[in-house]
Amino acid sequence: QPQLVQSGTEVKNPGASVKVSCKTSGYTFINFGINWVRQAPGQGLEWMGWISAYNGDTKYTQNLQDRFTMTTDASTSTAYMELRSLRSDDTAVYYCATSFKDRSDRCYYWGQGTLVTVSS
């Protein structure tokens, strides 16, 4: 059974950066992709971007692409997301979820979520 385990809670000052990891197991990492999705307190799901663990192709949502980077490490079956120049409205739970290796849809398995709080 595939599992995605994310890194722990983060508290950051405005303007700082945060890097969240998503360690996967139970499936062949490079045969799939990873979506990153966030959820602000009391709000809905917001798709942030997709990365193929197969070939590194990426797609970023337009309003984040200047300060958001996704990477993967096949040697450890881990995906990472980094968000820079943090603002208070980046406070959210960040999720990773599996997808196809060549198409971003079908978020089948999800991580448990990582709470990122941006506050001075």
Add this chain to the structure above:
Amino acid sequence: QSALTQPPSASGSPGQSVTISCTGSSSDVGGYNYVSWFQQYPGKAPKLIIYDVTKRPSGVPDRFSGSKSGNTASLTVSGLQSEDEADYYCSSYAGSNNLVFGGGTRLTVL
């Protein structure tokens, strides 16, 4: 791309059926048969319950069903049970590896 449109709330009594809509455009819902639905309990990660418009992952009760007509997809929950009370989100592939979610619907079992 703009978020898909869902009603903020829906409700039904135990045993009844309820349908939640998800309206997009020809660039997402209407253009691809790649609509998914997710169930989310408070404080928990979303769970996939419908994919490719109508398909259910293993273990999801057949009380949950999906459909699509034009630019609108729908999730129907039949034989409502108290455990169905949760938030429900739709998503759609929007081409070029873009994905878009709906705003979510809170389902209340009366």
